[in-house]
Amino acid sequence: MATVVDLITYPVKGCAGTSLDAAFLTPAGLAYDRAFMVVGVDGVFRTQRRDPRLALVRPTVSADGSRLTLEPVGPVGLGGPAEVPGAVHVDVTTSAPRRDVELFGVTYQGIDQGDGAARWLTEFLGAPSRLVRVPPEHDRKTDGLTPGTSGYADSSAVHLLSRASLAQLDARMAERGAPPLAMDRFRPNLVIDSGPRGGSGEDWASAPHAEDRIRRMTIGAAGLGYTKLAARCAVTLVDQEAGARGGPEPLRTLARYRRFSAGGVVFGAKFSVTRPGKLSVGDEVVVEEWGDAET
Structure with missing residues (x-):
């Protein structure tokens, strides 16, 4: 099983995020x-x-x-x-x-x-x-496998990333002599990790990039549908605590193993909201449909 270990909101696009214990997931995130x-x-x-x-x-x-x-x-x-x-x-x-x-x-x-x-x-x-x-009448349509809406996000309403994916990236960077990176470099809304051991559910969240294959899921009272992989850009080069651009990581390492066939590198997955509702840190991520990872 997997659980939500962090919920982060970014009220102003591009500015710092704030971690929450619980939040309401609207159609726009x-x-x-x-x-x-x-x-x-x-x-x-x-x-x-x-x-x-x-x-x-x-x-x-x-x-x-x-x-x-x-x-x-x-x-x-x-x-x-x-x-x-x-x-x-x-x-x-x-x-x-x-x-x-x-x-x-x-x-x-x-x-x-x-x-x-x-x-x-x-x-x-x-x-x-x-x-x-964003005006109340804002009616933006977002693309991807599950169309939806969002405010001023780059694309889809919700960005999800697992700790296992970041751990694999950190390990690959360590092989190149680079230090590990904080999760905030990637500015996710939902961070998931393996749940308590010993349960009856499959421990799928311990596998890096398992989020790439989720197509539909329920978290708390909310439902989400996969739209696309998260393409990474130069924002990942910015040290979020210093407010300044650092070196070539993580893009240099990601380019070695996460290059997307359509161009660029990908890390994490984007989702649309299929059912608004409350979700909280500690909620189980219940996957209702899996698919093949895009390449």
Whole structure:
């Protein structure tokens, strides 16, 4: 059997994540996950690919979604502690005028969250920035084997990764003299691991990349359907605690054994939400349908 060992939400796309004990899984993913996005003056989304300091912004959303707090974490000063802005509190609006925003070349709508958030992010990132929220009428369609929806996520609503997959990657990097990496390099929403030994269920989660073959599963009260493998990019090169790009790992090692036939490297799997519901750390992952791993 397998269980959920971590639930992580990322309220602002590209910013730091927060681990939760329990969360409600909406049709668009964990509640408020990637519901906000930082954009430039041109409306194009900011990403750790170009702005790694996003990793040092910790967003927190109130339970009712009416207030967002942004605060700095880690060694965040551009030139020293005096340059670090304190936390900013944003009264979230869903009634302000919409504006065009761009995510991977596709135009969506965003609700600007005001000058206070814009000033804070501009100072922190050192580049003119605005904060937008997904409108209530947002009706994005995501692709993959099980179509679904999401907020401002790269693609599907939920990214799942197993500890066994990371352990294998760490072992392969160790063979090359590279240190192990933290799970946050890959920014998953759900982290799974083998459950308690001695049960009647199959210990499938101890096998690296078993998540690649899951097609339908239930966790807690929620249901999820497989969409596609998670293609990895330069964000994995960013040290999430330092907010700065490191060396060539993990992409160098992944390219040796996780190269996808369609191009690039893959690590982890993406899922759509087929049934909203509550899920918690410790919930069993019940696989209802398996498939062949994509290559």
